[in-house]
Amino acid sequence: MRTTARIAALTAAGLLALTSLTACANDAASTTADTGGGAGGKGSGEHVKIMVGGLDKVIYLPAMLTQRLGYFKAEGLDVELLSEPAGVQAETALVSGQVQGAVGFYDHTLDLQVKGKSVESVVQFSQAPGEVEIVSTKAAGGIRSPKDFKGRKLGVTGLGSSTDFLTKYLAIKNGVQVxxxxxxxxxxxPTFISALQKGAIDGGMTTDPTVATILDKKAGRILLDMRTPEGSRKALGGPYPSSSLYMQTDWVNSHKDTVQKLANAFVRTLQWMSTHSASEIAGKMPADYSQGNKALYTEAIKSTLPMFTKDGVMPDGGPQTVEKVLKAFNPSIKNARVDLDRTYTTEFVEKATG
Structure with a gap:
């Protein structure tokens, strides 16, 4: 971790912690429009491409909200937001050089490091996974805890995704082998919900607004709720930094001015979110995200808001929790030394919040 003298001093002192209701959720999508809070568009400022692991998932809401509030444009940036249905695909786009940044789970930085890739989180959106383990109404009687995962088909966004990682950890923690x-x-x-209703899966891990839709349809019930820091500690043993803006370290080092502008914009959004209601946030988002049910979409945002940080700073103990989770089932990480200090930086968010 690269950080300022202030944080270094504190460290030395020991003070060291659906996707959508929209049908475009599973299609690649992009936007450069600044609407709802500021004008702008492609060609107005320095162009940066960011791939999001599900642009309209509530856990990644700061990406689109920053665009809608006009904060990228205010920093002199023309940010193109692209979307893939799973975080692992966003990771692939980043390391292949298709985009300059990815909005996805912080855990990918650890996984990539042991594969020889240097990637770091530069803005930490969250302090909890924002994920919910859902079981179908039909299977609910036989799945009362992760101990009952044995022999079951469990849905994840993609193999190698963060939902895959967390599902494997919960199983192993509760005595069930991968x-x-x-x-x-x-x-x-829609694809998750359909699989649940048709019995293709007995349960699975997903986020809002998919969770809100499943509960509204009475298609399943919540087994584990990790949308709050408390839920994260109960399920995983500590804070679990998840959604973040992560980038290749070489690119960060060679484009510090641009990264600082991105950090400024995202931190400003996180601060705005902390002082506005779910209804006000929903009102800033694209109309089709609610798919005609604004109340349900607002409830989905309200349920997920506790996961977000207010300043983009990595929570104390968060990287250690993520490493513990990954080491429980991932052989390449279990048998390797991970340098956590190289998986994130607070350099830019400190300047943004200071």
Missing amino acids: SEFTPVAVGAG
């Missing part, structure tokens, strides 16, 4: 259940890549939103 080989004893079947992960099924079903995406999120």
